[in-house]
Amino acid sequence: MVRTEDPRLLTVGGTYVDDLREPELAQAARVTFVRSPIAHALITGIDVSAAREAPGVVAVLTAADLDDLPPPPPDSGLTGTEGLPFPLGGHWSEPLFAVDRVRFVGEPVAMVITDDRYQGEDAAELVSVDYEQLPAVVGVAGALAGESLLFPPAGSNVAVSTGTPADSAAFDGCDAVVEQVIVNQRLAPVPLEGRAAAARWADGKLTLWVSTQNAQIARFILAGALGLDPANIRVVAPDVGGGFGAKIGVDRDGLLVAWAAKHIGRALRWAETRSENMLAMTHGRAQRQVVKIGGTRDGRILAYRLEIVQDTGAYSRMGGFLPFLTSLMAAGPYDIAHVETAYQVVMTNATPISAYRGAGRPEATAAIERAVDLFAAEIGMDATEVRRINLVPADKFPYTSGSGATYDTGEYVAGLDKVLTGAGYAELRAEQARRRETGDVLQLGIGVASYVEITAADADGGETARLVVHDDGTATVYTGSSAHGQGHHTAWAMLVQAELGIDMSKVTVIHGDTDLIPMGVGTYASRSLQLGGVALQKAAIEVKELGRKVAAEMLEASEADLELDVDRGVWQVRGDPATSTTWAQVAAHVGEAGLAADVNYTDGKPTFPFGTHLAVTEVDTETGKARLIRHVTVDDAGTVLSPVLAEGQRHGGIAQGVAQALLEEMVYDAEGNPVTGTLVDYAIITATELPSFELLASETPATVNPLGAKGIGEAGTIGATPATQNSVIDAVSHLGIRHIDMPLTPARVWAAISEARESR
Amino acid sequence: MIPAPFTYQRASSVDEALELAARAGEDAKFLAGGHSLMPLMKLRLAVPETLIDIGRLGELSYVRADDGHIAVGALTTHDDIARSDLLASELPLLAHAASQIGDPQVRHCGTIGGSLAHSDPAADLPAVAVALGATFVARGRRSGTREIAAGDFFLSLFETVLEPGELLTEIRIPKPQSAGWSFQKFAKRGIDWAIVGVAVQGPNVALVNMGSTPIRARGVEQALAAGSGPREAAAHAAEGTSASDDLNGPRAYREHLARVLVGRALAEAASRG
DSSP: OOOTTHHHHHTTOOOOGGGOOOGGGTTOEEEEEEEOSSSSEEEEEEEOHHHHTSTTEEEEEEGGGOOSSOOOOOOOOOOSOSOOOOOOOGGGOOOSSOOSEEOSTTOEEEEEEESSHHHHHHHHTTOEEEEEEOOOOOHHHHHHHOSSOSSGGGTSSEEEEEEOOOOGGGGTTOSEEEEEEEEEEEEOOOOSSOOEEEEEEETTEEEEEEOOSOHHHHHHHHHHHHTOOGGGEEEEOOSOOOOTTTTSSOOHHHHHHHHHHHHHTSOEEEEOOHHHHHHHSOBEEEEEEEEEEEEOTTSOEEEEEEEEEEEOTTSOTTTTHHHHHHHHTTTTTBOOSEEEEEEEEEOOSSOOBOOOTTTTHHHHHHHHHHHHHHHHHHHTOOHHHHHHHHBOOGGGOSEEOTTSOEEOOOOHHHHHHHHHHHHTHHHHHHHHHHHHHHTOSEEEEEEEEEEEOOBSTTGGGOEEEEEEEOTTSOEEEEESSOOSSSOHHHHHHHHHHHHHOOOGGGEEEEESBTTTOOSOOOSOTTOIIIIIIHHHHHHHHHHHHHHHHHHHHHHTOOGGGEEEETTTTEEEETTEEEEEEEHHHHHHHHGGGOEEEEEEEOOOOOBOOEEEEEEEEEEETTTOOEEEEEEEEEEEOBSOSOHHHHHHHHHHHHHHHHHHHHTOOOOBOTTSOBSOOSTTTSOOOOGGGOOOEEEEOOOOOOSSSTTOBOOOTTHHHHHHHHHHHHHHHHHTGGGTOOOOOSSOOHHHHHHHHHHHHHTO | OOOOOOEEEEOSSHHHHHHHHHHHOTTEEEESSOTTHHHHHHTTSOOOSEEEEOTTOGGGOOEEEOSSEEEEETTOBHHHHHHOHHHHHHOHHHHHHHHTSSOHHHHHHOBHHHHHHHTOTTOHHHHHHHHTTOEEEEEETTTEEEEEEHHHHEEETTEESOOTTOEEEEEEEEOOSSOOEEEEEEOSSTTSOOSEEEEEETTEEEEESSSSSOEEOHHHHHHHHTTOOHHHHHTTTTTTOOOOOBTTBOHHHHHHHHHHHHHHHHHHHHHHO
C-alpha cells in the first residue's frame, strides 16, 4: 500500500498557500513585515513616511493603526500552572505589532503592503524605527539573574513557578545518588513550507487561507483577536508543507495579515522567507534541567527529582504547558517509588517557544534516560540491565507513574529485549571492548533509550468526521483532523474501505475548510488516527447501518438476513450473490436525503505509546566527530492501520531526533542576536548523516479506543535523541566522561575528550 | 531573501562579457553558477549594480591536456570536474575534491572559476589549486591576458588580485611530479563547508579555512623536506595560520584539527605515492 497523496505531490506538486490562484486573490497585494533587528529595545519612534512614498506601496501599518480592534479579552486569570496550552495574559500579554518595546530579533514592528513582492522588500528598508537598546536577557541564566526585565510591571522574568519542594529524605535510603545539569537546547522547527497566509475581506466575511495544522482553531483565534463572529470567518488550509507543532492555529503574523486585509479593504498575501522563518516562527525545547537520581547498588531506582527551567522566549505562548507535560512524563517507563518535579517558566529576549514534535515529552525522556545512564555508570552496572530492573512490568497495567500519569497498556521489557536482540547487543559490546583494547581511533558507542509518552493528551477535545456515500458509488469524507504531511488521505480511505468495502480510489478526503467542516480540532499531539480515525470509523459504521436498512427495503429482505460483502463492496441477502446491490444503488435509492453520518467523537482517552531505541555511533577520538552507524527501534503505537504511514512517521521522527542529539541548536550571542539564522549555520540533518533505520514491529493494542491505536508521530523525536546522546557518551565513557550536552558537535565531543585526557 | 534591484546582462562570448564589464564599471559582478553570489545577494550582503551572466559561455567549459599541463576552463562545473576521466588519471586530487563540494545540485551549477574568484577561504578548490601549483589565466579589456600564480591570487575573504572587469578564464595545472595526494575535508555534514580541510599533492600542503585565504602549510612542507616523517611534520600544521573562533569551535580546536588532518593526509598521500 502506497500513500495515495504521493503521485500528486511528487509529480504536479501540492497547492500551498502561495500557490493559490483563487480569483478572489487575483488582485491581492503583498505583505512584507518590518521586524526588529534588536533583541531588546524601547521603540522611541517609527517613521514610515519614506516607505509610503516608495514605488508600489499601498499602505504601511504599525501598532498605531490597530485602532479598529476589540479590547483584548479579559485576563483569564490563568497562571500557567494549570497545564493548559494558552498564552499568559495580564502583564505578560503579547501584542500583534510591537507597541513601545521589542523583545526578540524578528518581532513584527510594521507591515509594508505593496502591489508586488519585490517592491515590499525595498520599501521595508525605508521604514525607520528608532530603538533605544536595552540589555538583552539571554538564556535561562540571564532570565533568572533578573538584571534586565522583559516586562517591568511584572517585576520578574519568572512567569510561572510551581512544583514540589525538594525532599532530601527521599534519597536517604539510596546507596548511590547522582545529580546532573542538562541542557535541552533550543531548536528551530524548519518545516519545508514556512508560514504563509492570504486574506480577503468581502461582504462582511473574512476568508483566511493559511498554512496551519488546525483550520478550526485558527478560526477560533481569529474571532477572538479581530472581534468577529466565527460565522463570518472562513479559514482554509490547503496543502501544508509540515508544521511540527509550530503551525498550530495561527500566530500574530497571520492574524496581522487577516486584520490588514480587513483594515485596508484589499486582499493580501504573505509567504515568509526562510530567514524570517528561522527567527519568527516559534522555536521548541529550550529547557535547562537538573536531574537527581538515586537507588541501590543492585540497580533498583528509588527516587528521582527533575527540576526544569523552561526558557519560553519573549512571550509565553503556551503558558506552563510544556514543562507541565515534561513533569507529567518525568518518571518515564520506570516504576520509581518517589518522583518529584518542579518547574519555572522564564522570559528571555528570544523567539517565543511553542510545541515542537513531542512538545515536552522528548524533554522528559531525554532527562530520565540520561539520568538512568548516569546512575548505571555510578553503580557500575550495564545501563540496559538497570532499565530492565526498573521498567514497569507487564502485569502492572494500568499503571500510575510516580509523576502522576496513568499508562494504559505496555510491554516495556519485551520492547527492550526485542531491540537488544535485534541489534545484537552482546556482539556490539564485544566489538566495543575490542576497539577499546586496541585503542582504535574510532570508538564504538551503544546508547539505549526506553520511553513512554502521552498521545492525544487532549482527547476530550474530540474530533469530527462526516461521511457521505454518493449515488455513483463514491464516498466523501469531511474530517476535522487536518493533514500536513501525515497521510490522512490514505489512512482515512483505508478506514472507509475496511468498513464499507468502497474502494480507496473512490474515497475523497476533505479537510481544512471551516465552511465545509465547521467543527474540528486538527492535527497535533499524535492524535489524528486515535480520535479523527475513530470518529470516521464510527461514521462509517453508522452509514453501514443506514445502508443495511435501505438495502433491506430494496431487496425486500429482513435486515438480519443482509450482509455487506466488504471485498466486493455490495449488499446481498446472506449467501445469495444474485441479490448483490451496490453502494451506488443504495445511495440512489435514498436520493436527496443522502447516505451520510456525522460523528463528533469525544469519548477518547489519552494513550501511552512506548518503545526502546538503540543507537550505535562511531566517535573519532582525534576529531570528536560522531557518526550514527545503526539505529534499531521498537515503537509500539498499538494496532497499526497503515504500516507505510507508521514507518514514515518513525523515519522522519528519528531523523529529527538524531539531529537534535548531534547537530541542531539555535544559538544567540550575548546581545541576543541569533547567530544560527540561516540553514548554513543551523544544521538540519540530511540523508548523508543517517544510516538505514532498523524498525522492529511491536503492536500492543490500546484498550481505550476501538482501533486499538496510539499515536506514532512523535516517537522518533522522543526515543532517538537520548539514544543517540547516550551512544556518543558511551563511546567515550572509558575515558571517564559521564555527560556531554547536546548537540554533540565535533568541537564539543573533542573538548570533553581532551579535558578527560588532561585530568588523567 | 529578495536581492536589491540590479541590472542583468547576458554575455554570449568572452569578448562581449569583457566589453559589458568594462562598460558597467566597478559595481559589476560576473555571474557564473551563482551558488555563492546569489545567496549573498538575497541576504543583501552583496549589492552589485550589474550582473553579467557568463553562465552560458560554453567556450569556457573544458578540460584538456596541453603541453605539460592540464587546462580547465573557468566555467567547468564541479560535477564535470569530478567526472572527468582525464582529471581522474592526471589530477585525481582536483577530481576528488570537486566531488566533495556541497551536494549534486551545487556541483551541477557551481564552477571552478566561480569558486576561485569568489575567494571564500572555506571553499575547497582554492586550497587545492594552491597545493597543485596552479596558474590562473585572466582577461580584461584594460589588462589584456595575464597569468597569475595561485599562491598570489587570493588576498582575503571575497578579495583577489583580479581587477574590476577582469575575468578568470582558465586554470592551468602542471602535471604533478609526485603522485601522492590526499584531500581531507572535515565538516559536520556532507553538504557543509569544511571546518578545516587539507589538500596534499606531493610535497605541497595547503589548508582550507585556516585563515582569510588558502594557506600553504610551510612548516609542514619544510619539515617534510628536512626528512621528518608525516607525524612529526603534521605537528607544524597550525604554524602561520590565523583561524577564527566561530560556531564550529574555537581557534584552538581548528588548529588541533589541522594537525590531525595533515597527519592523515600525509599518511594517505604516502600510501598513494
